Amino acid sequence: MKNTYWQKNIRYISILLSLWFIVSFGCGILFVEQLNTIQIGGFKLGFWFAQQGSIFGFVAIIFTYIYLMNKLDQTQNK
């Protein structure tokens, strides 16, 4: 039982860290030029990810993890 708790935790972490990598290093750095060809409002998309989107993404990732882990903790206590 303890083991599955840890494995589930590792699975959440891997998925969320991949997202972390995609919003910052992916959209903000590696593919920034391709994304910059798309313009939304006054923002070029790659530039927006580098200076705004990635940070919003980080906040969302942490709060998702808090939510998932709180739920997981609850199933542990039952």
Place this chain on the structure above:
Amino acid sequence: MELQYWIWIAVGLSFSLYIGIAIWSRAGSTKEFYVAGGGVHPIANGMATAADWMSAASFISMAGIISFGGYDGSVYLMGWTGGYVLLALLLAPYLRKFGKFTVPDFIGDRYYSNTARSVAVFCALIVSFTYIAGQMRGVGVVFSRYLEVDIVTGVLIGMGIVLFYAVLGGMKGITYTQVAQYCVLIFAFMVPAIYISFLVTGNVIPQLGFGSSGADGVYLLDKLDGLHRELGFHEYTSGSKSMLDVFCITMALMVGTAGLPHVIVRFFTVKKVSDARKSAGWALLFIAILYTTAPAIAVFSRTNLIETVSNQPYKDMPEWFDKWETTGLLGFTDKNEDGLIQYTADTTTNELTVDADIMVLANPEIAQLPNWVIALLAAGALAAALSTAAGLLLVISSAVSHDLLKKMVMPRISEKGELIAARIAATGAVCLAGYFGINPPGFVAATVALAFGLAASSFFPAILLGIFSKRINKEGAISGMLVGVTLMLFYMLKFKFGWFGGGTKADWWFGISPEGFGSIAMIANFVVTLIISSGTPAPSKDIQELVANIRKP
């Protein structure tokens, strides 16, 4: 009312608030002194972490740096926020579960070795000292600029205040003053930002105004790209650094953030493991408010600056231009003697020099905001510098009194004795920091990168592997930390200070700047740790139990 009065009122009120909090939250035990008794609410801890984290550099310099770097400035925005994801997911909950007082505590216990503990203490001290010297300098500069006292007096006043609440209240005092300091600094940062955003774009939310159009209907960023092309700068929304370098710097700053001891210890102060996760989330949210506003300010003030000065007659410049010229932050030399200001990327014809700090400091004047807003800005900058200095101070004092004295030199020291030692160490650290603030070593600016590189190349791999692997042993961890730190120090000394034959940009390994080299040194640390550990005996059953235990909720 006269500006000077407003400033004295804002600074005086905020300082008496900090002192009041310090008296209310005196620390009575080592647990209160090191980790605020371990009962801080996650939202309060989030605010304290945010204030701890955002230094004078974030508050005063960052928007300016982005404003001159454009896309290149993104490394700071992503690098100084992304580390919180690593903290929340990989480190904070487990370190809280471990439940001791300091980072060297964890390294020393997990790797069952006082050698490992000493290496960790050494790294914690270097990282914190390089950082704190810059903060005390920041306090001095703000005082001298706004209150017209000299820098030495400014530093001394700052030292007195920090000394009072850090020595008296320890982590408990620091935590609650940091909560107050966060409120002061975020209010001071946002009021001018909202005002300027409304003025330039008609949108009160700077994050949206950033992507809107000005009065002429052209998108602000498109206009700025155009202005940059005309003047010969690289386009604002695309960078001048290589992609690999941007990648490495961002990575080094993120991992460095997650490895900084004064950030990590904040997560020891909450009640339970789930609170550690929560407070990392709140901390990032509070930080994000400032960090998503800064690039907007950067664009507003950059456009404002170029439109106000470029090819305009010098004698028609507004009043603030003169004022900041006398402080040396703005400089104009009429090279071709036509009476107009030529602002270009070409250094032979460029006639205007602008210090990055001016973008935040002069903003209220450029936008003609009322005097109380300028006073607020002074109080905010001081709050940012003092809160970070206090957090660092605590790491230094606990490294000396707890990790060195209690854990290694005098294990039988009494609780009371340790508390006295902690207070003496804090006092000593304030004096040393003050000394460096008054006589700044030339390397302060260069060493901020060093602090992150060192944290990334020493602590992060050791802590991460200590939690996620039961197999890593002391031989692996110690040699990994030593290799990482040595490599980082070597690269910094070679390319920043010209030791070991020096070198220029062309000699950088793989084209990676010293700021980004922390990523490479960190990888070296990981590789060495894994190889050495696999060739030496696994840690004992007890240690494996310890690891299994910190993984349980």
